[in-house]
Amino acid sequence: MMKYLFLLHSPHGPSTDPDSAEYADNVAAYGAMQNQMIEAGVLIDCQPLYPVSASTTVRVRDGEAILTDGPAAEIKEQVGGYIVVECADLDEALKWATMVPAAQDGWVEVRPVIPVGKPA
Amino acid sequence: MSEQDFRAHWWAAVASVTRLVGDLATAEDAVQDACLAALVQWPAESVPDNPRAWLIGVARHKALDRIRRDARRAEKEAAAVREWAKPGPPQPGGPVGDDQLALIFMCCHPALDPATRVALTLRSVCGLSTAEVAAVLLVGEPAMARRLTRAKHKIRDAGIPMRVPAAEALPGRLDAVLRVIYLVFTEGHKTSTGPALVRGDLCDAAIDLARNLAALLPGEPEVIGLLALLLLTDARRAARTDAAGDLVLLEDQDRTRWNQAMIDEGEALLERALRNGRPGRYQLHAAIAACHSTTRRAAETDWRQIALLYGELIRYEPTPVIEANRAIAVAMAEGPAAGLVILDALGHHPQIGRWPQYHLARADLLRRLGRDTDARDTYRTALQLDPSVAERTFIAKRLTQLEP
Numbered sequence: 001m002m003k004y005l006f007l008l009h010s011p012h013g014p015s016t017d018p019d020s021a022e023y024a025d026n027v028a029a030y031g032a033m034q035n036q037m038i039e040a041g042v043l044i045d046c047q048p049l050y051p052v053s054a055s056t057t058v059r060v061r062d063g064e065a066i067l068t069d070g071p072a073a074e075i076k077e078q079v080g081g082y083i084v085v086e087c088a089d090l091d092e093a094l095k096w097a098t099m100v101p102a103a104q105d106g107w108v109e110v111r112p113v114i115p116v117g118k119p120a
Numbered sequence: 121m122s123e124q125d126f127r128a129h130w131w132a133a134v135a136s137v138t139r140l141v142g143d144l145a146t147a148e149d150a151v152q153d154a155c156l157a158a159l160v161q162w163p164a165e166s167v168p169d170n171p172r173a174w175l176i177g178v179a180r181h182k183a184l185d186r187i188r189r190d191a192r193r194a195e196k197e198a199a200a201v202r203e204w205a206k207p208g209p210p211q212p213g214g215p216v217g218d219d220q221l222a223l224i225f226m227c228c229h230p231a232l233d234p235a236t237r238v239a240l241t242l243r244s245v246c247g248l249s250t251a252e253v254a255a256v257l258l259v260g261e262p263a264m265a266r267r268l269t270r271a272k273h274k275i276r277d278a279g280i281p282m283r284v285p286a287a288e289a290l291p292g293r294l295d296a297v298l299r300v301i302y303l304v305f306t307e308g309h310k311t312s313t314g315p316a317l318v319r320g321d322l323c324d325a326a327i328d329l330a331r332n333l334a335a336l337l338p339g340e341p342e343v344i345g346l347l348a349l350l351l352l353t354d355a356r357r358a359a360r361t362d363a364a365g366d367l368v369l370l371e372d373q374d375r376t377r378w379n380q381a382m383i384d385e386g387e388a389l390l391e392r393a394l395r396n397g398r399p400g401r402y403q404l405h406a407a408i409a410a411c412h413s414t415t416r417r418a419a420e421t422d423w424r425q426i427a428l429l430y431g432e433l434i435r436y437e438p439t440p441v442i443e444a445n446r447a448i449a450v451a452m453a454e455g456p457a458a459g460l461v462i463l464d465a466l467g468h469h470p471q472i473g474r475w476p477q478y479h480l481a482r483a484d485l486l487r488r489l490g491r492d493t494d495a496r497d498t499y500r501t502a503l504q505l506d507p508s509v510a511e512r513t514f515i516a517k518r519l520t521q522l523e524p
Binding site: 004087089090091112114 | 277
């Protein structure tokens with residue numbers, strides 16, 4: 001089995017106003033997707049992310065931590081959330097990626113996770 | 121004895137070893153080593169009764185040796201690798217044919233860039249060396265080596281499976297494979313640049329691929345249709361260039377130089393494919409090619425039938441290129457004016473304007489309508505769009521003929 005990280009990009013993402021119907025639809029769509037993934041036993045984790053304005057970037061130079069407010073690079077497209085799934089192969093992962101709502105109006109980048117054992 | 125002699129076994133050997141060790145790069149290196157061993161051993165001793173089985177057996181040993189060696193180098197990974205290399209009964213797996221199919225589906229996986237699929241298929245399935253792949257695809261050898269390595273790493277790291285897709289995914293995935301084979305062929309068939317011999321090699325490689333695939337998937341009419349198309353098209357190879365190496369148009373070709381055996385085989389295959397009642401783009405392309413192949417003299421060509429077939433083809437391949445080809449057929453059947461109407465209607469299409477063949481076709485119709493000035497201007501437009509060497513020579517000839 002392999003783990004895959006889905007990076008969710010929704011440049012024109014739905015409204016963030018929790019009272020809007022669109023917001024509720026989006027929550028429902030992700031809820032349905034998660035349920036399917038849980039049922040299939042592939043879901044490891046699935047979370048939305050705060051905007052990059054909440055990011056802090058850390059670099060260590062000469063032993064000193066240098067913090068920068070915001071993302072590492074000014075890019076227009078932001079990762080709005082992530083999903084980690086465990087699948088047999090890329091074909092299965094890609095099948096799940098097409099079911100992520102973000103793929104409809106934005107895109108989903110499928111990154112294979114390098115299997116590294118946890119320290120004992 | 122040369123590396124050429126092993127090419128017929130390359131696909132089966134790489135497939136079998138990849139199935140065993142789960143890594144394409146390791147498998148290819150091992151098969152390469154086995155071929156080198158054969159170069160030394162076969163002439164010294166004797167060629168084995170079953171050269172393919174010999175190569176596969178030696179390559180499997182070499183691959184497992186390689187893995188053990190690497191394992192010693194990286195003890196941390198040893199436990200996992202020992203699992204792989206555990207001696208015991210050979211991996212069950214199906215017949216080698218199944219592994220071969222799985223390998224080509226892996227090399228033509230849609231998660232790989234289309235140009236990479238072509239390069240990888242030439243290397244891993246056809247057995248061309250990296251230098252040869254670089255030469256035929258007009259890429260520098262170091263760049264090609266990097267591209268191939270990246271592709272093999274992606275297959276391994278991203279978990280692209282070596283598997284024949286399930287029935288519901290098969291049509292789309294098979295289409296990707298057929299597209300790669302067709303691209304290999306057109307790379308060889310179009311006389312653009314490079315030594316002509318290498319290009320002929322590429323046509324042969326594509327035909328071999330299609331022939332093997334048709335044997336592995338006898339129930340897929342589009343595979344048989346593709347093989348028919350390649351044979352019918354390649355049958356004209358000798359007549360496509362004149363003594364000076366210049367392009368000869370279909371209508372001017374010496375049809376006695378067409379390869380009749382290939383035409384007969386292509387036609388028989390096309391009939392077999394069409395009997396399935398599941399037409400597709402390759403069967404239609406083959407049907408069009410057959411219209412030409414069965415006609416003894418260019419003047420007797422059934423252009424009305426060809427125009428109809430192109431009209432049908434647009435349903436499967438809705439591109440301006442097909443519509444332009446239909447226009448040419450209509451021009452032949454009903455006169456240049458009727459064809460020009462269709463071509464002019466395509467003019468707004470952003471891609472078609474950059475395609476030299478579009479302007480060549482328009483120029484030819486204008487010439488036949490006696491609009492010499494328009495024809496000259498249009499030939500010059502085509503000339504500016506970087507046509508192939510052969511086309512360039514052809515345009516120059518036409519421009520001289522049209523001198524006022």
